Each structure stands twice: as C-alpha cells, then as structure tokens.
Amino acid sequence: MSDLACTLAALFVYPIKSCAGIALDEALLIETGLDLDRAWMVVDEAGDMLTQREHPRLALVQPHFKGSEMVLRAPGMLALHVRLDAAEAPTRVRVWDDVVKAYDMGALAAQWFSSFIGGGSRLRLARFDPGQQRLSDPQWTGTLQAENAFSDGYPLLVASVASLADLNRRLAERGAPAVTMQRFRPNLVLDGLQPYDEDHVEEITIDAAEGPVRLRLVKPCTRCAIPNVDPATAACGSEPGATLATYRADPRLHGGITFGVNAVVVEGVERTLRVGQKARAGLRF
Numbered sequence: 001m002s003d004l005a006c007t008l009a010a011l012f013v014y015p016i017k018s019c020a021g022i023a024l025d026e027a028l029l030i031e032t033g034l035d036l037d038r039a040w041m042v043v044d045e046a047g048d049m050l051t052q053r054e055h056p057r058l059a060l061v062q063p064h065f066k067g068s069e070m071v072l073r074a075p076g077m078l079a080l081h082v083r084l085d086a087a088e089a090p091t092r093v094r095v096w097d098d099v100v101k102a103y104d105m106g107a108l109a110a111q112w113f114s115s116f117i118g119g120g121s122r123l124r125l126a127r128f129d130p131g132q133q134r135l136s137d138p139q140w141t142g143t144l145q146a147e148n149a150f151s152d153g154y155p156l157l158v159a160s161v162a163s164l165a166d167l168n169r170r171l172a173e174r175g176a177p178a179v180t181m182q183r184f185r186p187n188l189v190l191d192g193l194q195p196y197d198e199d200h201v202e203e204i205t206i207d208a209a210e211g212p213v214r215l216r217l218v219k220p221c222t223r224c225a226i227p228n229v230d231p232a233t234a235a236c237g238s239e240p241g242a243t244l245a246t247y248r249a250d251p252r253l254h255g256g257i258t259f260g261v262n263a264v265v266v267e268g269v270e271r272t273l274r275v276g277q278k279a280r281a282g283l284r285f
Contacts, residue, residue, distance in 0.1 A: 003280040006192035008206060009161055011275055014185060015070055016125070017041040017095075017150040018051035019061040020231060021185060026274040029213060029265065031147045033155035034187050034273070036065075036084070040105070041150040042113055043124050047093040049150070052226045055117050056234040072112070080112045082125075093126045095150050101129035136264060140219040146264035154262035157221055158198055159186035163259065166195035167240055170247070176239045183227040183240065186260055188215075188273070193281060198261045206268075206279040213268030222256035223248075 014021040017038045028035040042050045042058065052058050061074045065084075072080040087103040094100075104110075109125035117123060128149040136146035136154050146155055159181060168178040181189060190198065199220060206213040228241045241257065249255045 002283050004193060004197065004201075004283065006160075006190045006204075006279045006281050008188060008273060008275055008277045008279055009191035010181070010186075010189035011273060012185070012187055012189075013037040015039055015063045015065075016058075016061065016072075017049065018055075018058045018226075019063060019072075020059060021182065022064055024275075026272050029268050029271055029273055031155075031265070031269055032149045033151060033265075036070075037187060038128070038148075038150040040070075040082075040125055040127050041093065041095065041102075043093050043126050045122050045124070047091060047124075047126070049093065049095045050117075050123065052229050052234075053224060055121075056229045056236055057117055059229050059231045059234045061113075061116070074116050077112065077116050080109060082109065087127055087129075090129070091126060095134075096152065098134055100134055101132040102126040103129060136218075136262075140262075141216075141264050142218075144216065144264055144266065146218075154219065155265055156188060156215060156263040157184075157186045157260050158188045158190065158204065158215070158217060158263050159184055159260040160193045160195070160198050161189060161191040162193050162195045163198065167243065167259070170243050171240060174239075174243055176243065179227070179240050180231070182231045183229075184221075184223075184260055185226070188263075190279065190281070197281065197283070199258075200283050201261070201281045202284045203266065203282045204263070204279055205282070206273060206277050208268060208271040208273060208277060210271040211268065213271050213273060214266040215263040215268075216266050217261040217263045219262045220250050220253060220256075220258035221260040221262050222250075222253050223259055227259070 105125040113123040
C-alpha cells in the first residue's frame with residue numbers, strides 16, 4: 001500500500017437528515033461519525049423518514065449552531081430554536097429498513113416542519129436515541145462494527161476537490177453549469193488527490209492534535225436523485241446525475257452511479273478534526 005499526501009480541505013455536518021449542511025472549521029469525531037451529524041430526522045405520522053427525494057424543500061432548511069441551541073431558518077418561516085440537550089417523548093422511527101429508538105421533539109417542531117413543507121403533510125422531528133446501536137452493513141465493513149445515527153448507512157462520507165473539479169469540467173463540456181460540493185453532502189473533503197483517487201483508497205490517516213485519526217473507506221457511495229436538487233433553490237433537474245451516468249457506473253454496485261466513498265472509524269473517537277490538517281491516503285493495489 002502506498003501513501004498519498006493530502007489535506008483536509010473542508011468539514012461538513014448535516015444535523016437534520018436531508019436538510020442543509022453546516023461547514024465547520026473543526027468537528028469532534030464520535031462513534032457515529034462527526035458529532036451531531038444526522039442526529040435529527042424529519043418523519044411522517046407513521047415515523048417513516050422523509051428526505052429530499054420526496055420533499056426537495058428540505059434542502060432549504062438551514063440549521064446553524066448558536067451556543068446551546070440549533071437554530072433552523074427557512075424561507076417564509078420564523079426561526080425555530082431547538083436545544084441541543086433536548087429530548088422529549090420516546091418514540092420509534094424508521095430509517096431505511098431499520099426501526100430504531102428515538103425522541104419526538106414536540107409539537108412546535110412538528111408544526112414548523114409541517115407548515116414549511118405544506119401539502120397537508122403532518123410531520124414530526126425526531127432525535128436519534130444515543131442508546132440505540134445501528135450498525136453498517138458487514139458486507140462492506142467486515143469485522144469492524146461501524147455505528148450510525150440517521151445517516152443512510154455509514155458514519156462518514158469522503159469526497160475530493162479534484163473529483164468535483166473533473167465533474168465540473170465534464171459538465172461544462174456538455175453546456176451544463178458547475179455544481180458545488182453541497183450537492184453531494186460529504187463530511188470530509190480532501191485536497192491533493194487526483195480525480196477519483198478516493199475510489200482506490202483503503203485508509204486515510206489524519207494528523208489530529210490528540211493523535212491519529214484512521215478512517216477506512218469501505219464502499220463507493222451510490223447516488224440517487226438528491227444531487228440533482230439545487231441546494232440554493234430546491235429546484236430539481238437532470239444534472240449532475242446525467243453526466244455522472246456517462247462515466248461513473250460501478251460494477252461492484254450493479255452499475256450504480258457513484259461519487260464519493262463511505263468511510264468507517266478505525267481509530268480516533270473523541271479526537272478533533274480541523275480544516276487544514278495533513279493526511280495520508282493509503283492506496284489499495
């Protein structure tokens with residue numbers, strides 16, 4: 001295995017599944033990924049998850065952290081304040097095929113999301129119960145037990161600056177506008193790699209102040225329609241999905257279109273990742 005030098009160029013958390021992300025200068029690594037990433041999720045009356053696939057307007061819900069609160073803003077709505085330490089009535093919710101323990105976040109949050117999404121939807125906001133263990137698919141993680149909150153299936157998603165630049169070059173050749181990294185909702189963005197090097201990386205070691213953080217890249221991230229949702233307007237189009245489909249079909253995933261790679265934590269829980277940290281990417285042969 002040979003190492004490539006790279007840099008942690010950006011960090012993102014997405015506190016509420018399928019809502020907008022927050023760019024951070026630093027983030028604490030915990031068992032389920034970055035602290036407070038996908039800790040909350042919007043659900044319907046039955047407790048089933050809702051995402052931008054059904055409700056693109058979720059992209060317009062902008063969270064940010066302010067002291068002990070998460071403040072949510074959306075067009076035409078007053079700000080909703082959610083305490084970071086709040087957990088109300090115990091409930092159970094479904095994220096993909098997993099039914100997990102969670103906490104309902106109350107009537108005010110329910111009214112806020114129902115009003116913003118509209119269409120007669122009666123929605124709730126749920127918080128993941130940290131006592132719940134939800135594990136990634138061992139087909140991809142092997143003997144590592146990788147915990148998740150409300151992420152799709154893996155604790156972290158890694159993307160690279162060079163891969164996005166290559167995609168935008170291809171989009172320009174097709175007469176389509178460039179897209180931002182926000183379309184792909186990664187947690188970690190690496191700089192210094194060649195386009196799609198991340199497809200061939202086995203482990204990334206990041207030099208955190210408290211010691212090394214080791215992440216294993218286990219599964220290419222299959223893309224649905226969410227990257228075709230403009231995060232600034234919630235408008236749905238055909239790009240960048242149409243362009244990715246011309247060159248990013250992965251036979252390991254039955255021809256699934258991929259961009260970015262899912263990762264699990266090998267070492268470094270309770271260590272802090274910071275933008276600008278140096279890293280080494282070990283390539284598979």
